[in-house]
Amino acid sequence: MRAKKFRSNVAAVIIHPTENKVLMFRRLGKEKNSELFKVHGKLKWSWQFPQGGVDEGETEEEALFRELKEEIGTGDVKILRVGGKRVRYHYPNKVKRVMDQNIQWRQFYGQQQRWFLLNLNCHTDKISFNHDPIEFDTFQWIRPRKGLRLVVPFKRKAYRKGLRMLGVL
Template identity: 80%
Template sequence: VAAVIIHPTENKVLMFRRLAEKDKNSGFLTDGGQLKWNWQFPQGGVNDGESEEEALFRELKEEIGTGDVKIIRVGEKRIRYHYPLKVKRVLDQQPQWRPFRGQQQRWFLLHLNCQTDKISFNHHPIEFDAFQWISPRKGLSRVVPFKRKAYRKGLRMLGVL
């Protein structure tokens, strides 16, 4: 799932800066070394027995500390991206990332029901360290290149771009 939170009055979306730390065992960066483009939307996989909507709310709570959102629109198709070989080689050296080849995501357009001061990064593991309202087009330039095509498709499908 991928969560796009739209600003209530401006054509802006809420993007989050992915935290990159060195893995204690491998010494590799936890984001695969993509520090230059480390902004994204909250996203994640669907657990066994979980609906996509349940996964959405769980991921929001885990990643940004709140699931207080209203679903405005749901993308009609899932959108897939794959890790490029260079990134996959780095991720393969970190056991927790080895099974992943990319993601297939259902995109959700959301309205945040609370103020942004309810967003928190004090849960474990911490995935983000900052957020910003940004135009969708400018936000695309801050996304890791191998995800840009998927992000463009998702934003267009939701009518944001």
């Protein structure tokens, strides 16, 4: 059996153009997306930034734009800053147990994220949640410190590091 590793991932922080706020997204609840709930369980109704894995042969920037398009319906952003180091977090045991049932996910014991600070080039009315599977149901501009309290507990330390690295905290 191969040793487990961290999954390469990108995280997208969209900053408000005039206020000290970031755009955060609320994960869907169980009744709207049962497949996603099976993997993420307690994550329903928690808030987070768009994020996702880097596919084989894909650059981190390509993954960033693909994930934004898939998760929020638009990749119309400008990259302002890229975090210098990847930020890691481990999956808690409950999440690992569920992920171990999926051959694609069982090789990972956490994620390592490259953080990107972005400006949204379009109005927020261009944001949509039409991709399958739908991951979010709403969004809100939130002050970064308040946003940290809304993030699922096992990701908070990574979020704090990522936001500090980008100069948002």
